[in-house]
Amino acid sequence: MGRSVESVCRVLREQGLQVAARTYRAHRAGYAGLSAGLVAMAYLMNTIHALAYRWDVASGAFRLRPEGLYGRRKMTALLARLGQPVDLDGVVQLASPRRIHRAMTLLRHNGIRRARRKRQRVDPGDGRRAGDLLGRDFTAPEPNLKWVTDFT
Structure with missing residues (x-):
């Protein structure tokens, strides 16, 4: 000007x-311009996304591949098998487990967990419980007369 x-x-x-x-x-x-670490992180995120998802032409959206179910440890092992340098003996390289963790966090990609989820009991809100129909008497004079279950 x-x-x-x-x-x-x-x-x-x-x-x-x-x-x-x-x-x-x-x-x-x-x-x-951009730092080398930022460019390396972008390449790593692109690699992880390419491994986890594939483009489905029919639906016009990304679909999850079987590798997309991997968590951080399996994704690190997969990248090591594919030739991405990994953190060995404390030498941080392009695809260290910490960088893979950060890249997957930025991608909001968690993999799946095999552990059961904790189930939360939903409180009805009125403060009332189901009535005690047996009066705490769990004895039966003959079989199949009283059925008791625990639903805690």
Whole structure:
């Protein structure tokens, strides 16, 4: 636009903002684009997404592959088998388990868990319980006369 940094800084100083021209130039010279770590993380996220999902032409959406069920440990082992460098003996490389964990967290990809989920009892809210129809007498004079179950 034909205006020097000094004239813009002078106008800003008149408005009460203390900005030096060398501060602007230092900031401008220090910007080198994306960091190498950020680019490596983007490549890793792209690799994980390509392994976990496939594009389904019929539905026009991504579908989960069997590898998409993997958690962090299995995904780390899979990337190591495919030739991605992995963290060995404390030397952090492109696809360390910690980086894979971070990439999967950023992708919101968890894999599946085989453990049973905890079931939460839903409180009816009225504070009443089912009535005691047996009066706490669990004895029966003959078979199949009283049936008792525990549903806790």
